[in-house]
Amino acid sequence: MPLHLMQHPDELVVARLAPGEEPSWDVGGGVFCSVTRTTHETSIICDAHLVPETVRSAGPYVPFEVAGPLDFELVGVMHEILSPVVASRISVLSMSTFDTDWALVPVDRIDEAAGAWRRAGFIVTPTSLSAWQPPTEDS
Structure with missing residues (x-):
């Protein structure tokens, strides 16, 4: 069965803070948010409009979500x-969550990426947060 990628309309950025620094803004509210801390930096991926202009950031990116949940035993996803x-030759950021995987593509390359995935046999569909809800424990 081919993988199904859901293209969300959100525009995300990757913001960089100093090690141990916490964001001074609300990072939540969008389809995807990640705060990653290492000994060298704090990185935040969140909706572009939430990040203050004074914060170093890269993007915008559009998130593609693999329809899940995915089994942890799957290899090579x-x-x-x-x-x-x-x-x-499209740059992509990849992230994994407990339920699925995500690919973040530069906003100016989303049509090319979607085309590449379709040619490779993927199902790629646009979506919105209200159009898809994660499975529940009962499903």
């Missing part, structure tokens, strides 16, 4: 997702 866009 991220490789399968990244291969078509890498072959098309």
Whole structure:
């Protein structure tokens, strides 16, 4: 069965803060938000409009979500997702959550990325947060 990628309309950025620094703004509210802390930096991926102009950031990116949840025993999912866009020389950021994987594509390359995935046999559909809800424990 081919992987299904759902293209969300949100525009995200990756913001960089100093190690241990907490964001001074509300990072939540969008389809995707991630705060990652290392000994060298704090990185935040969130809706572009939330990040203050004074904060160093890159983007915007559009998120593509793999319809999930995915089984932790699956092997090579991220490789399968990244291969078509890498072959098309499109930069992509990848993230994993407990339920699924995400690919963040530069906003000016989303049509090319979607085309590359479709040619590779993926199902790619636009969506919105209200159009799809994650599965519940009962489903």
